[in-house]
Amino acid sequence: QVQLVQSGPEVKKPGASVKVSCKASGYTFINYGINWVRQTPEQGLEWMGWISPYNGKTHYAQKFQDRFTMTTDASTSTAFMELRSLRSDDTAVYYCARGIWVGQARGGYLDFWGQGTLVTVSS
């Protein structure tokens, strides 16, 4: 069965960086996209970006593209996200989610999600 298992909770100081991993299993990793979505009580669900493990192509939400990087390692079926210059309002649960690309849409939908990783930014 499809599973996405994320790394554990993180506590970071303002200005630091955080890296979260997402290990996929139960499907052919390079055949699907990986998305990153975060959730806060204030902003709700925010889509951050999409990466294709097949060719490394990325789409970033404009809000995050200056300090957010997504990568993948096909040899371990693992996706990574790094968020830099952390602020207190980056405190959120970060999810990875598998994406199914729909060419006609120039987009895709998210069908399976990881369990979420709580990132707390506090001095």
Add this chain to the structure above:
Amino acid sequence: DIQMTQSPTTLSASVGDTVTITCRASESISSWLAWFQQKPGRAPKLLIYQASTLQSGVPSRFSGRGSGTEFTLTITGLQPDDFATYYCQQYNDYSWKFGQGTKVDI
């Protein structure tokens, strides 16, 4: 930048009721809309994609309709397991945006 607006924000219902949640897009998104269910402390779960296609394993009491800018999610015969928060999400033109959510409670 496309905006997704859901209504209502909260919906009170009883087991067995039929409930409908509306999601409006600020511009046409054709049928490129998904619906998710989320329970506290859990990740969202995909219910419907392409506005009306039921994800595998999702009960048939969930249905979706719409195209363009107006979409609905209907739950026919609400079950105890259905009390949760529901989100719509558009996915087109290299843009992904969620609605703010509708909480269905007892």
